[in-house]
Amino acid sequence: MRILVLGGDGYLGWPTALHLSQAGHEVAVADNFVRRHYDNELGVESLVPIEPLQTRIAVWRELTGKTIGLYVGDLTDALFTYHIIADFEPGAVVHFAEQRAAPYSMIDRAHAVYTQQNNVVGNLNILFAIAEANPDIHLVKLGTMGEYGTPNIDIEEGWLDLEHNGRTDRVLFPKRPGSFYHLSKVHDSHNIEFACRIWDLRATDLNQGVVYGAHTPETEGHRDLRTRFDYDDIWGTVLNRFCAQSAVGHALTVYGEGGQTRGFLDIRDTVRCVELAALNPPDRGEFRVFNQFTEQYSVSQLAERVKAARSAHGLETTITHLPNPRTEMEAHYYKAKHQRLLDLGLVPHNLDDSLIDRVIGLVEHYKGRIKPELFAPRVDWRFGGRGKIKAAPTGRRRVAIAPSVARRG
């Protein structure tokens, strides 16, 4: 199968491209390298040094004889997006190429607008490009479990059968997400469902949980094939950050009570889920949603898991609670379905101590590169902010402290 991976230079895009190439698919990647630019902007970097994408692709070819095609450009540039679809003629387009950090989207107005504009326009261009080039192409879109928020009812996979005043309907599951980033994914989902409805496109929306881990079989094949690993407050997902903190003897920083519960999955399951979705396309006209995670944990439970894994080696770990920089419920009901990828054959890598040890081992190897000051949250949902980075006079200002908010906070 010919598969085009958009955002193929990223934390998950690159291992996905490798996995699909290894599995025998013809793969091309597209990227505009903005993820590397965000590092420059924020003064952060991947803990694991990563090679330029061109080098990665060349090393992969030397090792395996397999070719990965490369397109460099921006999806908000319609000419580029039309070109890559027409030129590569993919059977499936896997779309990772969005700004993917909630805190980044909450820095200030400019970052909120950038996130929604970049994600929504890029995704619209892909929909039009597919509709015009070949509506048989299957769009495999990375969404997020965060689109749902934390409702007091069971979370279904994208659609909800409901009864109201004695009548029934199947509706899109109501969304109430927690950041301008998560909102951008909700906007995308609505746009994709509409495109399936009016143009008979086929799409799978992968509402992915929080990913942890650093290794896939392919990235382990050579040091130049490794994927990025982020531990800072903006880009570091929670378990990766806890492992990094633990490795350098820093307290695990839980935001607020720690009862925030989310779906999680191993990076090895991400790449497999994407492949399963691509191999089993929906019918034309279908907007299909998979909840892509394997286990659900609260943040406190994850911290305890890391602490226990360390304790098994006789190491002491402290857990500390910081004021929560996010506006979110810290104790709530959470039960999300995640059956459909299992039905397609996913065999989950559940979280175990050896994985935690493995990630901590990786961080210890690079501990000289850790900047502990990057653990502390710099972006507050209520006030924006970028820590020490001085705000520009307008459009970069922090959101003013509303009196009643200040009282609550």
Place this chain on the structure above:
Amino acid sequence: MRILVLGGDGYLGWPTALHLSQAGHEVAVADNFVRRHYDNELGVESLVPIEPLQTRIAVWRELTGKTIGLYVGDLTDALFTYHIIADFEPGAVVHFAEQRAAPYSMIDRAHAVYTQQNNVVGNLNILFAIAEANPDIHLVKLGTMGEYGTPNIDIEEGWLDLEHNGRTDRVLFPKRPGSFYHLSKVHDSHNIEFACRIWDLRATDLNQGVVYGAHTPETEGHRDLRTRFDYDDIWGTVLNRFCAQSAVGHALTVYGEGGQTRGFLDIRDTVRCVELAALNPPDRGEFRVFNQFTEQYSVSQLAERVKAARSAHGLETTITHLPNPRTEMEAHYYKAKHQRLLDLGLVPHNLDDSLIDRVIGLVEHYKGRIKPELFAPRVDWRFGGRGKIKAAPTGRRRVAIAPSVARRG
């Protein structure tokens, strides 16, 4: 009360500004005049000649002694948006300033992207400007009943109390709209709800039905105060278009079966609803939704109403059914609540023959300006298109005809 009307040069924005000014409020309007630009782009114009906004404001002042402030600029320019909020210090901001035509958003990729980018970014800038300048400001946002689509269940006012697997929650009413324009309003609604949740803003989302009519007491005060009247396929709302067709002896053009049912309201109720919302702000932190319409009709019922009103004067009217250029259900359940504005004191102007006569009389006065070729729909939901306007090589191309779509169509 100080009220800032965004989009104050438009079909509804201008009569709203006049109504609020007449009611004794201090009013300013903002506009970038892009609505007049769309006319140039598409080769259409208001049937009723309209004066420049500066003239309108000057005539209003001469007639009544009342001043309406004017800001000229674009809400996607954050500096402008921050400036007008800080400078005018409104108690309420009434936001009409969005691209508001479904067919316009469906012309092609460029128009879809423009619509969502313009509407979403402008609205985000307003939210940030209010949060930073004064989070007490009440945002009165024009949404649309079209956000809901046509679900098989009763449509509530924005929120839905539901039970699922034995648990209950109050969720945002699930949305499934029918164009990239309607989707832009869904995106706005989600963004506004979030801003209310995290910054304690107060907002009213007015999910407005299809507006008909041309006169309010204020626009009738002087010929230079009249508002625009559109009858073409892109901008003409259905009842106004039927009246125009009837006035020149053209058949009333119903798309498809005509069982499409929507909420409708008189333009005089629009201006009153906005005032009622502004006068009765929600609490801080509340995202409030009103369904702003007074009666629901199917398209066929409306055509029959126009035919009957003409028949009372001994005039014959033909009703014709065109192939539906939209992708929508042509016969469906539709029952939408619209109680909350009535509770605040709205006394509806229900549709009657004299109103229809009145609108037809207006059109007859200007019948020499009617271009009957503008009645025919030029934009097809499945294929895009702008009729005779030649498409640019890319980004303006029509959406290709998907084989299975073509079979269905």
